[in-house]
Amino acid sequence: MTAVSRPAALTLPLQDSERCFSGNPADLKPKTAVLFRTAPLLLDCGRALSDVRVAYHTYGERQKEATLVLHALTGNSAVHEWWPEFLGEGRPLDPSRDFVVCANVLGGCAGTDGPAELGDLALSLRDMARVGRALLDHLGVQRVRVIGASMGGLLAYAWLLECPDLVERAVVIGAPVRHSPWAVGLNSAARAAIRAAPGGAGLKVARQIAMLSYRSPQSLAATQSGQRTPGVHAVTSYLEYQGEKLLARFNEGSYLALTGAMDHFQPEDAELACVRVPVLVVGISSDLLYPAAEVRAGAALLPNAAYWELDSIHGHDAFLMDAGGLPERVEAFLKGP
Numbered sequence: 416m417t418a419v420s421r422p423a424a425l426t427l428p429l430q431d432s433e434r435c436f437s438g439n440p441a442d443l444k445p446k447t448a449v450l451f452r453t454a455p456l457l458l459d460c461g462r463a464l465s466d467v468r469v470a471y472h473t474y475g476e477r478q479k480e481a482t483l484v485l486h487a488l489t490g491n492s493a494v495h496e497w498w499p500e501f502l503g504e505g506r507p508l509d510p511s512r513d514f515v516v517c518a519n520v521l522g523g524c525a526g527t528d529g530p531a532e533l534g535d536l537a538l539s540l541r542d543m544a545r546v547g548r549a550l551l552d553h554l555g556v557q558r559v560r561v562i563g564a565s566m567g568g569l570l571a572y573a574w575l576l577e578c579p580d581l582v583e584r585a586v587v588i589g590a591p592v593r594h595s596p597w598a599v600g601l602n603s604a605a606r607a608a609i610r611a612a613p614g615g616a617g618l619k620v621a622r623q624i625a626m627l628s629y630r631s632p633q634s635l636a637a638t639q640s641g642q643r644t645p646g647v648h649a650v651t652s653y654l655e656y657q658g659e660k661l662l663a664r665f666n667e668g669s670y671l672a673l674t675g676a677m678d679h680f681q682p683e684d685a686e687l688a689c690v691r692v693p694v695l696v697v698g699i700s701s702d703l704l705y706p707a708a709e710v711r712a713g714a715a716l717l718p719n720a721a722y723w724e725l726d727s728i729h730g731h732d733a734f735l736m737d738a739g740g741l742p743e744r745v746e747a748f749l750k751g752p
């Protein structure tokens with residue numbers, strides 16, 4: 416790995432993620448585009464949006480074919496910060512070979528328009544795919560390979576249904592084809608916490624509920640047994656800390672909008688049977704939020720899907736924390752036949 420050098424004008428110390436990224440230092444900066452200037456975006460809820468601001472990262476030289484990364488619920492477009500095992504020379508997303516694009520989703524709070532700019536929004540994952548399509552048009556991209564995990568995996572399914580003409584192949588990691596009552600129930604409890612205690616306290620509880628679904632009993636037994644502070648269970652202070660961390664970097668309106676979009680994405684089996692392109696679906700052995708059997712059953716609804724399982728004790732977030740052989744699997748699949 417080659418360390419990147421920062422332009423002289425910037426004197427902040429490099430973050431670890433920046434040191435590890437061996438591509439063009441200019442790729443580390445987010446870009447913005449204002450889309451839907453001449454014709455509005457018609458949302459599934461019936462509202463029309465014009466001049467939609469989208470913040471995104473690209474890695475590598477611009478090409479007509481791209482690899483589009485779809486981030487998770489509280490993730491963002493800075494792939495180099497949260498997926499270093501996947502992005503870089505010799506990795507599945509290789510900027511020396513590929514044009515990699517990742518945009519912050521509509522409805523989020525990382526630079527793309529969301530509730531903070533637009534007010535309360537009833538959004539769908541298909542709306543987000545349409546915004547992504549407009550961004551690809553803006554960049555001159557005509558074909559994409561799509562890869563997403565968690566909410567990004569659900570969004571990958573939305574791309575397959577909404578933009579079948581653009582998608583060449585797709586990787587779905589740790590995501591079902593639609594939310595189960597269990598997943599909707601967890602999000603409903605999180606939203607109830609936000610509505611019961613607006614202004615921050617509710618968002619912190621929402622994150623605590625969600626974190627439990629992102630880990631597993633075995634993972635917490637391995638990492639959070641005992642106490643850090645006398646008289647306080649380690650897992651209790653861990654969850655409190657995770658709530659504080661999310662409050663510092665996220666927005667409760669976005670949490671409501673994005674979890675609502677995930678819950679309302681309920682494609683029919685017959686729609687999924689029309690997806691013709693090759694799809695690699697990855698389940699996670701200890702995932703409590705989206706159990707591997709459910710993810711596998713979703714893959715079986717697609718005519719041209721392969722299923723692989725990541726073996727980890729760390730639950731849903733293993734794709735971030737304990738990726739094991741996943742990068743190699745993804746790379747082999749993205750290369751194509």
Ligand SMILES: CC(=O)SCCNC(=O)CCNC(=O)[C@H](O)C(C)(C)COP(=O)(O)OP(=O)(O)OC[C@H]1O[C@@H](n2cnc3c(N)ncnc32)[C@H](O)[C@@H]1OP(=O)(O)O
Pocket residue numbers: 485486487488489490491497563564565567639643648649650651652653654656657732735736
């Ligand atoms: C496809 C996508 O888009 S994914 C998007 C990626 N998402 C993000 O990057 C944002 C969300 N982040 C995460 O979800 C998590 O940080 C993960 C999954 C990346 C990593 O999870 P973890 O290994 O639990 O690490 P996490 O950073 O959450 O927790 C460790 C922190 O908790 C603290 N901590 C650990 N145990 C305790 C405890 N018992 N009490 C208090 N604090 C604790 C650690 O000191 C550490 O603090 P720091 O963050 O200030 O360094």
Ligand SMILES: N[C@@H](CCO)C(=O)O
Pocket residue numbers: 487488489490564565566629731732
């Ligand atoms: N840790 C992920 C969870 C969903 O994968 C996030 O916060 O977005």
